[in-house]
Amino acid sequence: MYRVLITDPLSDQGIEKLTQAPDVEVILNTSLSKEELLEEISQADALLVRSQTKVTAEVIQAGKNLKAIGRAGVGVDNIDIPAATSRGIIVVNAPDGNTISTAEHTFAMMISLARNIPQGYRSTVQGKWDRKSYVGVELNKKTLGIIGLGRIGTELSKRARVFNMNVLAYDPYLTEERAHKIGVTKATLDEAIAQSDFITVHTPLTKETHHLISTEAFNQMKPGVRLINCARGGIIDEAALLQAIQDGKVAGAALDVFETEPPGEHPLFSLPQVIATPHLGASTREAQENVAIDVSEEILHILRDQPFKNA
Ligand code: MLT
Numbered sequence: 001m002y003r004v005l006i007t008d009p010l011s012d013q014g015i016e017k018l019t020q021a022p023d024v025e026v027i028l029n030t031s032l033s034k035e036e037l038l039e040e041i042s043q044a045d046a047l048l049v050r051s052q053t054k055v056t057a058e059v060i061q062a063g064k065n066l067k068a069i070g071r072a073g074v075g076v077d078n079i080d081i082p083a084a085t086s087r088g089i090i091v092v093n094a095p096d097g098n099t100i101s102t103a104e105h106t107f108a109m110m111i112s113l114a115r116n117i118p119q120g121y122r123s124t125v126q127g128k129w130d131r132k133s134y135v136g137v138e139l140n141k142k143t144l145g146i147i148g149l150g151r152i153g154t155e156l157s158k159r160a161r162v163f164n165m166n167v168l169a170y171d172p173y174l175t176e177e178r179a180h181k182i183g184v185t186k187a188t189l190d191e192a193i194a195q196s197d198f199i200t201v202h203t204p205l206t207k208e209t210h211h212l213i214s215t216e217a218f219n220q221m222k223p224g225v226r227l228i229n230c231a232r233g234g235i236i237d238e239a240a241l242l243q244a245i246q247d248g249k250v251a252g253a254a255l256d257v258f259e260t261e262p263p264g265e266h267p268l269f270s271l272p273q274v275i276a277t278p279h280l281g282a283s284t285r286e287a288q289e290n291v292a293i294d295v296s297e298e299i300l301h302i303l304r305d306q307p308f309k310n311a
Contacts, residue, residue, distance in 0.1 A: 105282075
């Protein structure tokens with residue numbers, strides 16, 4: 001029997017894939033202390049997580065029988081990949097299942113930002129009837145800069161075009177041909193930053209993308225620009241963003257992700273131009289079902305020595 005340890009909440013449909021497998025024993029515990037995790041992992045053949053469990057080198061080292069680590073989602077930044085690789089442990093993710101949900105959440109954040117919906121809601125339910133403070137802007141004919149035109153960026157661009165936005169896309173792998181096919185204009189990073197009314201980031205967080213949007217980038221932006229980050233905290237330098245909003249350069253920011261999560265009482269939250277959600281991009285029934293099923297199937301394939309896709 002293979003022991004599969006699940007340490008973050010996963011959709012039932014994904015867990016069922018494993019519990020119904022005759023050769024698998026599932027250990028589901030989403031409230032393990034660090035010591036308990038080190039104890040449980042020592043018996044496990046596979047570990048399945050979302051983003052809460054920090055799969056450090058110490059955890060990987062303790063997994064004496066560990067053959068695979070599955071991430072129900074896209075980002076694997078909570079897993080020490082070099083430590084896993086050095087032990088021959090396969091790390092798989094589920095890159096497709098939450099694309100639509102994250103693109104839709106990003107679009108919702110962009111509209112909310114443009115029309116001050118969270119601010120207007122808060123004021124109205126506090127008993128006020130303030131129709132002057134929340135005048136917004138249209139998306140129509142505005143330029144949207146998409147930094148990173150992978151799966152989510154591409155889905156977002158389709159929605160933006162339906163709203164009659166001009167889309168400037170920066171992605172090092174984007175060809176003119178693909179840009180033309182999708183209906184976006186291929187841009188350099190500097191062009192996307194300097195010419196956009198709305199800027200949204202859709203890159204992984206790496207050494208190269210850490211603080212990609214910093215003071216230097218804010219200096220290049222149009223006054224009144226609005227920013228959205230539903231990708232990873234740390235791509236936008238939060239201190240530089242705070243300053244750019246206080247200086248009146250940036251009209252607003254919609255953040256679903258933060259450099260530290262949870263962010264607690266973040267200085268950005270004292271600014272009325274900032275709206276926020278608690279990393280909800282992939283939090284839909286559909287996305288959670290998709291990623292849990294995909295990654296559970298991958299884990300079964302790896303344990304059974306069958307071909308798998310997303311390492
Ligand atoms: C992901 O990387 O898939 C998303 O950020 C969603 C999540 O962490 O659950």
